[in-house]
Amino acid sequence: MNVFEEIHHRLSSKTRIRSLFKDVHVEDLERIISRMQDVMQEKLEARNKIDEERQAKQESIEAVKQIMAERGISMEDLDDLEVATPKRRRNVQKFTFEFQTEAGDTIQWDGSTTGRLPRDFQAYLDRTGKKRLDCVVEN
Template sequence: MNVFEEIQHRLSSKTRIRSLFKDVHAEDLERIISRMNDVLAEKLEARDKEEEKRQAKIESIEAIKQIMSDRGVSLDDLGALEIEAPKKRRNIQKYTFEYQTEAGDTVQWEGATTGRLPRDFQAYLDRTGKKRLDCVAE
């Protein structure tokens, strides 16, 4: 049981409240009640503000609905007008790379400067210590 549930359980019955405050002076009890009333007033004020915000939204929605009906527009019409944004394409520049296999054959490979490489090309780069861009065929 968490603290809030425990407090709620203790304060939910007059008998439990009496036993809880049996050794408390009347002045202390009045101070506690006054503070609780202050907290209650704050909670009620916050609830009223939220209700006002909700009511303002409802009024705005009703006004928008009225404008739409005056102009003959429905929610379906709004959905039909949505234009899909074109998909962004990755702009990856492709190169033709030229390298030699261990057998001495010259091979050309088309690809980018990032990503995985053919095994032979990777072995060539490791063997020679070159970078990919050093192998671009012109």
Template sequence: MNIFDEVMHRLSSKTRMRGLFRDVHVEDLERIVTRLQDVLEEKKAAVEEQQEKIKAKQNSIEVIKKMMDEKGISIEDFGSTAVGEKKKRNIKRYLFEFQDKSGSNHQWEGSLTGRAPKVFQEYLQRTGKERSDCIIEER
């Protein structure tokens, strides 16, 4: 059990709290209660502030929606990237054919950019060809 669970367990019952504070002086107990009340006030203020921010944001959204309705604009008018969708990359894939140093033919599927197998890179350097010269099929 971690410390937070232990504290919550002790403070969740009046009987356990009496046992916990049995040997504590009244002044010390009053000081603890005062500090707990201060923490409670701070927590309430933070929650209220967060709720006010959410409410202000909702009000702004409503104003913007109203303006959009008045102008006849919809979310779709902004395009697909405006609503948080990622634009898909359209990378064409090809089947390449090449020969290694020993003369064996190999095939590799990939694109015109990015990393390629070391054997293919060596073939391109050795022959001085471009990747596009080795394309045998578009996928």
């Protein structure tokens, strides 16, 4: 049982409340009740604020619906608009690169001018000071 459930269990019955506060002075009990009322007031204010925000949002939605109705636009029209707009694709050009490993083997690698490189290719570029485009094989 978590703390909230335990407190809720203790405070849900008058008999359990009496036993819980049997040794507490009246002044202390009044202070506890006052603090509980303050917490309750804060909760009510927070709930009212959320309700006001929800109401304002609902009014905005109704205003947008009214404008859409006046102009003859439906939700389906908005859905069609999203479908009609194609998504842009990345246009990555692929090349064949040729480089030599430290052992002297010549290797060809297919890739782009961006992104990660094979270790051997990166080591070759570091060793020679060349750029990727200097290693492109013309086909």
